[in-house]
Amino acid sequence: MIIGTAKIYLYANWVHSLKEKRMIVKSLIAKVHNKYNVSIAEIENQDYHKSIVLGIACVSNDTRHANSMVQNVLGFIEGNTDAIVERTEIEIL
Template identity: 30%
Template sequence: MIIGSVTCECMLYNAQSLKDKRSVIKSIITRVKNRLNVACAEIGHQDVWQRTELIFVSVATSKIPVEKELERALRILDGNAEIERASTRYEWL
């Protein structure tokens, strides 16, 4: 069994409040959870309104399907014009 995670630190330049930030984050998390076999959550910078840290996690019997699911999740994240990925870190277990 392979567990893969990708942690992304992101910037939300147009967010003017925590409410703006949370609406963007919630839409991304909902879209990823509905479309993919991936768990995701906001894990950092929860009290800062123009910065966030998201994690996406997937589990499978081999590395290739996990990697594909995580890449699809990153495409959904990158497809949102309101958020920009600043750094990305992969971890494999």
Template identity: 35%
Template sequence: MWIGSIEFDILLGDVHSLKGKRSVVRPILADLRRSFEVSVAEVGHQDLHRRAIVGVGLVSGDRQHVVDVLDRVERHVASRPEIELLSARRRLLDSED
């Protein structure tokens, strides 16, 4: 079993409140869930209105499948015009670890 995760540090555009932040972040989370069938959540910077840490995870029996999905998720997040991707940190674990 392979477990993959990626954590995105993102800067939001013209957002001036936590309510405005939610209106940007929630559609991104829903889109990732729907498009890639992954688990996703805002996992950091919840108290800052222009920053967010978004975590994505998945489990598969095939290492290459996990790598491919994480690659596509990263490209998808990086291409969104309403945010700036500051960094992406990826982890890949084998159940034997």
């Protein structure tokens, strides 16, 4: 069993409230769920309205497939949000 995980740090400087941030995060999570078969959730900085940290995980039987899935999801997130990607952390276990 191969587990692919990623943590993506986003910065949304136009967000002015936690309510606005929640709407953005919920929308992004729903889009990822509809397109990819991965688990995704907001995992850190939930009380900071300009910072979004998402955790992604997938299970596969092949390292290349798990890495490909994680890379595709990260690319999708980057292309579907106006937030700035500060950094990403990828780990294949």
